[in-house]
Amino acid sequence: MIHSFYENHNHLDPDFSIIFHPNFLSNSTPFNDMMHWHESLEMIYLIEGKCHVVCGPNKVLATPGDLVLINANDLHKFEAMSEHTHYYCLIIHSSLYESLGLDTLNLSFENKITNSKCIEIFNQIIYEMTHQDTAYKVAVKGLIANLLVELIRHHILQDTNLLVLGQSNKKINLVKNAIQYIQKHYRNNITIDDICSSIGFSKYYFCRTFKEITNKTATDYINYLRCQYAQKLLRSGDYNVSESCELAGFSSLPYFSRIYKKYMGYPPSIEK
Numbered sequence: 724m725i726h727s728f729y730e731n732h733n734h735l736d737p738d739f740s741i742i743f744h745p746n747f748l749s750n751s752t753p754f755n756d757m758m759h760w761h762e763s764l765e766m767i768y769l770i771e772g773k774c775h776v777v778c779g780p781n782k783v784l785a786t787p788g789d790l791v792l793i794n795a796n797d798l799h800k801f802e803a804m805s806e807h808t809h810y811y812c813l814i815i816h817s818s819l820y821e822s823l824g825l826d827t828l829n830l831s832f833e834n835k836i837t838n839s840k841c842i843e844i845f846n847q848i849i850y851e852m853t854h855q856d857t858a859y860k861v862a863v864k865g866l867i868a869n870l871l872v873e874l875i876r877h878h879i880l881q882d883t884n885l886l887v888l889g890q891s892n893k894k895i896n897l898v899k900n901a902i903q904y905i906q907k908h909y910r911n912n913i914t915i916d917d918i919c920s921s922i923g924f925s926k927y928y929f930c931r932t933f934k935e936i937t938n939k940t941a942t943d944y945i946n947y948l949r950c951q952y953a954q955k956l957l958r959s960g961d962y963n964v965s966e967s968c969e970l971a972g973f974s975s976l977p978y979f980s981r982i983y984k985k986y987m988g989y990p991p992s993i994e995k
Contacts, residue, residue, distance in 0.1 A: 739860045740816035743852045748803035758800045758937045764815045765793040772808030783834045790836040831880040838877050844870045898936045909948040910972040950986045957994035964991045
């Protein structure tokens with residue numbers, strides 16, 4: 724799966740603005756997920772395995788039967804802790820809860836949802852989305868409305884928790900700005916100095932903060948994005964390894980081959 728850092732969810736049906744799908748992670752895959760964010764509320768329900776859900780400064784352990792919520796615009800990623808991790812993902816676009824008269828963009832919820840009623844409702848959503856019986860979209864909208872009511876009543880973050888989150892906003896925003904710059908320029912010959920100049924922070928503070936928040940270096944992010952783009956080119960069948968290397972922003976073919984194997988788990992020649 725190719726991950727971007729800011730995800731713009733284009734919903735196929737404007738009258739049913741959710742994304743629902745099963746997903747799989749493995750701890751044997753290098754860099755199986757990267758920090759990203761989007762303007763939608765996201766919830767995951769773990770079916771099998773074990774993973775950490777990193778939400779800004781928080782890290783939530785998820786095991787089968789757990790429901791985890793990721794607030795809109797929160798920087799987050801998933802870290803598989805087992806060979807086979809299977810979960811259902813529900814992404815609710817802001818237009819859906821706005822149509823219900825709710826403004827969850829200005830609300831912050833707890834990440835670990837322990838309310839048994841929320842879990843029961845989520846399982847009903849799974850049933851409706853996987854069976855897709857007559858009028859299932861109407862049923863799902865009603866279930867999401869009930870779910871949001873439960874979240875607002877029982878899982879709003881208290882002021883003390885919001886204060887802690889506010890203290891980390893400076894670092895989170897620094898990382899978001901850096902990621903946006905990297906995403907825009909990774910195919911060019913960019914340097915750490917270029918990123919620091921763009922976001923207005925010293926090299927030392929930037930590198931320390933980026934690693935603290937993402938657990939990756941900025942160079943990791945640049946190289947991983949380049950490898951993802953090279954993978955896309957190689958799989959298209961229109962470009963060979965050398966061409967993909969150059970177009971992705973790598974200046975050395977041997978370095979590209981080594982980095983590609985490090986991040987993807989196999990050499991680029993296998994993609995052909």
